[in-house]
Amino acid sequence: MTRQGFIRKGLALALVLASSTVLGWGGQAFAADKVLHIGYQKYGTLVLLKARGTLEAKLEPLGYDVEWAEFPGGPQLLEALNVGAVDFGTTGETPPIFAQAAGAPLVYIAHEPAAPKGEAILVQKDSAIQSVADLKGKKVALNKGSNVHFLLVKALEEAGLAYSDIQPVFLAPADGRAAFESGAVDAWVIWDPFQAAAEAATGARTLRNGEGIVPNHQFYLGTKSFVAEDKAVVDTLLASIAETDDWLKANGQDAADELAPSVGIPADILKVAIDRQGYGVKPLDEAVIRQQQEIADTFNALGLIPKKIDISEALYRPGS
Numbered sequence: 001m002t003r004q005g006f007i008r009k010g011l012a013l014a015l016v017l018a019s020s021t022v023l024g025w026g027g028q029a030f031a032a033d034k035v036l037h038i039g040y041q042k043y044g045t046l047v048l049l050k051a052r053g054t055l056e057a058k059l060e061p062l063g064y065d066v067e068w069a070e071f072p073g074g075p076q077l078l079e080a081l082n083v084g085a086v087d088f089g090t091t092g093e094t095p096p097i098f099a100q101a102a103g104a105p106l107v108y109i110a111h112e113p114a115a116p117k118g119e120a121i122l123v124q125k126d127s128a129i130q131s132v133a134d135l136k137g138k139k140v141a142l143n144k145g146s147n148v149h150f151l152l153v154k155a156l157e158e159a160g161l162a163y164s165d166i167q168p169v170f171l172a173p174a175d176g177r178a179a180f181e182s183g184a185v186d187a188w189v190i191w192d193p194f195q196a197a198a199e200a201a202t203g204a205r206t207l208r209n210g211e212g213i214v215p216n217h218q219f220y221l222g223t224k225s226f227v228a229e230d231k232a233v234v235d236t237l238l239a240s241i242a243e244t245d246d247w248l249k250a251n252g253q254d255a256a257d258e259l260a261p262s263v264g265i266p267a268d269i270l271k272v273a274i275d276r277q278g279y280g281v282k283p284l285d286e287a288v289i290r291q292q293q294e295i296a297d298t299f300n301a302l303g304l305i306p307k308k309i310d311i312s313e314a315l316y317r318p319g320s
Helices: 003-023 045-052 054-062 074-082 095-101 147-158 173-182 194-202 224-229 231-250 252-263 267-276 286-301
Strands: 034-040 064-070 088-091 106-111 119-123 139-142 167-170 187-191 205-209 219-223
Touching (some): 045 054, 045 252, 074 095, 139 147, 147 286, 173 194, 187 194, 219 224, 252 267
Parallel strands (some): 034 064
């Protein structure tokens, strides 16, 4: 391993260890033979699955315990997966494309239905910017390699602008919101629940969401070594996610009330974000694979990833 690679691995592991301390499982001794490391973000089904503790009960008979680590975005989560600090996690459409292009040993396991309203280009409520075309020459904040990266590309294309017509400012969500509120950037491309929180706190206007231009799927991803090791654990994970999805769809307000204290976002704001998500985990079909390949090809053409990739080479094939 190169010195740079060693440093990157150390940083990723340090991030996971720091998260474990915050979440209360740092230093805990486990009786299980193996530990499943799950990365999650401040949205979606995994947050509720973690809070309810039902997965741990189902994996115990299989000899597994669970450790959870929160990440600010998909790119950071997949960096940890790349170095073996995370076995399984969820991200939007774009992070796995950047990760696969960088050689990460990941596979797509399943996905959630499209949620095009769950991401948007936001501007301040009193901004003079009235359309995506008005972003020409402007500073636009986004988390590089996240799902909103593709939304920005497609929205600019729809408005007749090139990606080079704007000034991208790459910032994680917390820094992006600070830059947005201070006026250091002209627009912010962000996903829920950060999107809903900014709308509620600042009155931010939606310049364009994903409707009609991007699907905004959420994907469940694992390392190749994890999915090859124990199919029963993968099946248990997916079944637990499906059960949680079913409950979320039927109990959005209860879910928001339950999650608000741990997520740190008021329940009424979380309810907005929950209502904009898609629920119903299932394997990737040909249409979703084609959509992912389109994103990959688009980013390759723009020079945003270093090489052309084939999404079909990173699919979970339980029967193989």
